[in-house]
Amino acid sequence: MSTDRIPLDDAAAPVFAEPWEAQAFALVVALHDRGLFDWSEWAEALGAQTRRTGQAANYAAWLSTLESLLAARGVAPPDLLAERRAAFARAAVATPHGEPILLANDPLSAPLPE
Numbered sequence: 001m002s003t004d005r006i007p008l009d010d011a012a013a014p015v016f017a018e019p020w021e022a023q024a025f026a027l028v029v030a031l032h033d034r035g036l037f038d039w040s041e042w043a044e045a046l047g048a049q050t051r052r053t054g055q056a057a058n059y060a061a062w063l064s065t066l067e068s069l070l071a072a073r074g075v076a077p078p079d080l081l082a083e084r085r086a087a088f089a090r091a092a093v094a095t096p097h098g099e100p101i102l103l104a105n106d107p108l109s110a111p112l113p114e
Contacts, residue, residue: 021059028066037069045069 016022032042042065049065050057070076084103091105103109 016059024059024063024066028062031066031069036073036075042069 016025028042031037032039037045045068046057046061046065049055049068050061053061053064055061055064067076067078067081071078071081087103087106087109088101090108091103092101094105094107095101
C-alpha cells in the first residue's frame with residue numbers, strides 16, 4: 001500500500017470526510033509498517049469488528065479495530081484507551097467552535113511541566 005498520496009475517490013476527491021479520518025488511516029499504516037500487524041491480520045480484525053458491531057467499515061470502525069488490536073497486543077490497555085477517549089470528549093466540549101481540539105484543552109488534564 002502506497003502512502004505517498006492521499007487516497008481519492010472516483011471523482012478525485014479525498015476519501016476522508018474529516019482530518020481525524022486521515023490521521024486514523026495514517027496511524028494504521030504506520031503501525032503496520034512497524035510490524036504491529038500484517039494486512040491480513042488487519043483485514044480479519046476489521047471484518048470481525050464490523051460483524052460484531054454491525055458497524056460499516058468506515059473510519060470509526062477503523063479506530064475501534066485499532067484500539068482492539070492495541071489492547072490485544074498489550075500496547076495500550078483498554079482502561080488507558082477509555083481515559084484518552086474521555087479526555088478527548090472533555091477537550092472537545094472545552095474547545096471553542098472552529099478551533100482544533102487539543103488534549104491540553106481537557107479541563108481535567110494535568111498542567112504541562114515548565
